Amino acid sequence: MNKLVQTFVDAIAVGSLYALTALGYTLVYGVLRFINFAHSDVFTVGAWVSFTFATAFGWAATGSPVFGMPIILLLAMATCAVLGITIEALAYRPLRRAPRLNVLITAIGVSLFLQNVGQLEWVFGNAQKSMPPLVEDRSLFTVAGVHIRLVTVMIVVLAAILMLVLEWLVFRTRLGRAMRAVSFDERVASLMGINVNRLISITFGIGSALAAAGGLLYALKYENVSQPADAKWVLLGLKAFVAAVVGGIGNVRGAVAGAMLIAFVELFGAAYLSPHLREIYVFVILIGVLLFKPSGLFGKAVVEKV
Amino acid sequence: MTDKDRTRNLATRVAELHPNPAAAVGRSAWPFVVGILIAFALQVGVAPMLGDFYADVLLDIGVAIVLAGSLNIVNGFAGQFSLGHAGFMLVGGYGAAMVTYYGSIKLGWVPADAQEVAVYGGFMGAGDLLFLASCVIGGLVAAAAGLLVGLPSLRLRGDYLAIVTLGFGEILRVLVQQTDEVPDPAIAADASAWYAIGHLGGASPFTGLPSYVSATPWQQDASGNTPGHAGIFFTFVIVAILVICAYRLKISAKGRELLAVRENEIAAEAMGVDTARAKISAFVMSAFFGGVGGALFAHQVGNVLSPKELGFQKSIDLVIMVVLGGMGSITGVVMAAAALTLFVELFRPFAEFRMPIYALALIIVMIVRPQGLFGIKELWDLGPWRRHVIPAWRKIAGGWLIPRHEERLPIAIAKRLSTERVSSEMPSEPDPSERDPSEPADKPADEPEGKP
Numbered sequence: 001m002n003k004l005v006q007t008f009v010d011a012i013a014v015g016s017l018y019a020l021t022a023l024g025y026t027l028v029y030g031v032l033r034f035i036n037f038a039h040s041d042v043f044t045v046g047a048w049v050s051f052t053f054a055t056a057f058g059w060a061a062t063g064s065p066v067f068g069m070p071i072i073l074l075l076a077m078a079t080c081a082v083l084g085i086t087i088e089a090l091a092y093r094p095l096r097r098a099p100r101l102n103v104l105i106t107a108i109g110v111s112l113f114l115q116n117v118g119q120l121e122w123v124f125g126n127a128q129k130s131m132p133p134l135v136e137d138r139s140l141f142t143v144a145g146v147h148i149r150l151v152t153v154m155i156v157v158l159a160a161i162l163m164l165v166l167e168w169l170v171f172r173t174r175l176g177r178a179m180r181a182v183s184f185d186e187r188v189a190s191l192m193g194i195n196v197n198r199l200i201s202i203t204f205g206i207g208s209a210l211a212a213a214g215g216l217l218y219a220l221k222y223e224n225v226s227q228p229a230d231a232k233w234v235l236l237g238l239k240a241f242v243a244a245v246v247g248g249i250g251n252v253r254g255a256v257a258g259a260m261l262i263a264f265v266e267l268f269g270a271a272y273l274s275p276h277l278r279e280i281y282v283f284v285i286l287i288g289v290l291l292f293k294p295s296g297l298f299g300k301a302v303v304e305k306v
Numbered sequence: 307m308t309d310k311d312r313t314r315n316l317a318t319r320v321a322e323l324h325p326n327p328a329a330a331v332g333r334s335a336w337p338f339v340v341g342i343l344i345a346f347a348l349q350v351g352v353a354p355m356l357g358d359f360y361a362d363v364l365l366d367i368g369v370a371i372v373l374a375g376s377l378n379i380v381n382g383f384a385g386q387f388s389l390g391h392a393g394f395m396l397v398g399g400y401g402a403a404m405v406t407y408y409g410s411i412k413l414g415w416v417p418a419d420a421q422e423v424a425v426y427g428g429f430m431g432a433g434d435l436l437f438l439a440s441c442v443i444g445g446l447v448a449a450a451a452g453l454l455v456g457l458p459s460l461r462l463r464g465d466y467l468a469i470v471t472l473g474f475g476e477i478l479r480v481l482v483q484q485t486d487e488v489p490d491p492a493i494a495a496d497a498s499a500w501y502a503i504g505h506l507g508g509a510s511p512f513t514g515l516p517s518y519v520s521a522t523p524w525q526q527d528a529s530g531n532t533p534g535h536a537g538i539f540f541t542f543v544i545v546a547i548l549v550i551c552a553y554r555l556k557i558s559a560k561g562r563e564l565l566a567v568r569e570n571e572i573a574a575e576a577m578g579v580d581t582a583r584a585k586i587s588a589f590v591m592s593a594f595f596g597g598v599g600g601a602l603f604a605h606q607v608g609n610v611l612s613p614k615e616l617g618f619q620k621s622i623d624l625v626i627m628v629v630l631g632g633m634g635s636i637t638g639v640v641m642a643a644a645a646l647t648l649f650v651e652l653f654r655p656f657a658e659f660r661m662p663i664y665a666l667a668l669i670i671v672m673i674v675r676p677q678g679l680f681g682i683k684e685l686w687d688l689g690p691w692r693r694h695v696i697p698a699w700r701k702i703a704g705g706w707l708i709p710r711h712e713e714r715l716p717i718a719i720a721k722r723l724s725t726e727r728v729s730s731e732m733p734s735e736p737d738p739s740e741r742d743p744s745e746p747a748d749k750p751a752d753e754p755e756g757k758p
Binding site for chain 2: 034035091094095098099100101102103104105106108109110111112113115116117119120121231234235238241242245276277279280283286287290291294
């Protein structure tokens with residue numbers, strides 16, 4: 001019973017992190033129809049930027065004031081939003097009309113660039129650092145003998161707030177309507193007076209900001225940040241991507257559902273089957289979904305036409 | 307012209323192409339012979355001249371060419387973007403490692419008290435034959451894996467396929483990490499095949515492999531033995547086989563099917579190409595040579611065969627070589643593999659800047675020259691070569707050694723048939739422009755298979 005509750009709580013927290021990242025994949029795919037391979041690296045940069053700011057403010061030893069966490073969150077989100085917009089303008093915009101394979105290779109190039117520049121001594125370095133405790137480490141309440149940590153609650157609440165804001169943005173505002181219009185048909189949308197380039201920039205900014213929030217929360221949950229080229233980040237990005245695909249890529253609500261599904265399968269598999277095969281559960285789901293329902297659980301099937 | 311005339315003419319023309327079966331065999335075999343001679347010259351003549359360090363670099367270049375060249379078949383020719391090539395290396399490498407490790411022990415080549423397996427026999431002796439067999443077996447196991455990975459490619463394309471192949475490579479890596487450590491020779495002597503598969507070393511390297519792939523076989527260790535074998539020779543023989551096979555594939559009808567799938571799958575299907583078959587065969591061929599490359603990698607001195615070495619990063623390295631060289635260009639990929647491997651060695655002090663520079667190069671090439679440096683063309687298809695090198699060579703040697711298809715892809719064959727043969731040797735024929743050009747073009751393309 002204890003183990004069950006513990007796994008359940010972990011799965012919700014991890015699922016929230018995956019969801020924040022998966023939303024970035026899905027938003028970008030919605031407007032540009034390509035998979036932003038570099039998205040997981042923006043997540044990594046988010047974690048590292050949070051670490052850098054927190055250390056620079058001298059909160060590594062003393063702990064932070066109560067307002068520390070929101071400040072870091074805003075700084076990380078702003079930095080990554082700028083980073084995302086820059087990447088789009090420099091690397092992806094020149095390839096707007098290029099074949100998809102070229103865009104994919106460019107995205108891999110951007111991902112490699114971020115990883116390896118981040119690894120340089122004078123950027124983030126290539127050692128694992130421990131994250132300053134921005135959130136007090138204490139248990140908030142106990143469910144069936146399991147202590148629920150404050151940070152876990154914070155992850156879930158913050159992720160939920162961000163997702164609700166995004167939901168409002170996409171479905172209730174003019175900006176969101178423009179986004180959905182571009183996603184539906186870019187050319188017609190531009191004929192209707194939507195500035196497509198500006199909209200794509202904004203979308204990249206939003207996706208990257210969400211990834212940055214995910215990065216900060218991830219660093220707080222695990223209390224350390226691995227070096228930027230660590231395989232851990234690549235795998236995390238892959239899982240988030242799988243979540244986006246499972247939920248039907250381009251579908252904002254599907255991405256959240258997919259992230260939860262992936263997190264539950266992964267963590268329950270790790271707890272009750274074998275802890276070493278976590279990646280395998282996720283990829284088996286991915287391959288299964290792609291083979292039998294390539295449009296994802298909540299996506300619309302697209303028939304390819306000449 | 308009636309149909310009967312046309313078939314008769316075609317048969318006559320094919321017969322004229324093969325007046326003498328022995329000569330035909332000779333004509334198709336000489337590139338292999340030249341390849342073997344070059345490999346021999348590299349090992350015996352060039353490598354000692356280069357010295358130990360650069361001989362090692364030469365060996366690295368050979369292995370890189372095998373790996374990148376094999377990836378070029380699926381990524382370049384067939385346009386199926388695979389990010390899991392290290393997975394095929396891993397399958398081939400571990401398969402070959404099991405063959406040489408357990409093979410040497412079971413054949414009784416290893417003393418009872420030995421801690422590891424040493425190379426056995428002289429040049430082209432029993433040990434080398436076992437090693438070469440292990441390369442083939444590693445390749446075949448990898449080809450089976452390629453068949454498995456090729457299946458999803460039937461339903462997925464582009465980004466999704468890249469992710470699934472990447473996932474496949476990671477799954478293999480995780481599975482190997484779950485195995486137990488490699489048994490000592492004493493225990494391995496009575497190991498069953500099932501036991502061997504369960505003991506691949508886990509996350510730590512597959513230790514105690516004999517180093518058949520060594521650049522400097524003349525070097526003696528403290529006890530006066532030479533610990534390695536003629537690795538440059540073996541590697542470049544395999545390079546020659548790969549390059550010749552890839553080139554013949556590219557100029558054949560089969561290769562053009564792959565190129566058609568790459569350019570436009572729906573159009574290819576409409577033209578009667580069996581796209582499923584084409585894609586899967588590309589995966590299988592690519593995986594076979596990737597597995598052979600893995601076998602070379604596993605037995606190379608200074609390499610450790612561990613799941614960590616054969617991860618995502620390795621696949622990306624190979625993709626960079628293929629993309630920079632030109633997706634579909636054999637000479638381009640060979641040159642990119644050689645140049646990038648050489649750069650790694652030359653700029654070792656700046657190793658941390660290697661990947662950022664590669665990444666930037668990748669982005670810039672995609673924006674400025676999306677088809678890669680060579681595109682789909684070979685060295686001799688490029689303007690400067692055609693304008694300067696070929697005329698110069700013609701002056702020196704006439705038509706000798708100029709590739710038969712230098713004009714460009716198999717269209718060259720059709721041209722040859724319709725101009726040289728038809729107009730000069732059959733002057734009584736009506737205007738050649740009336741014939742169906744696709745017919746003569748297809749026939750000679752099958753020629754390598756149809757030979758005795």
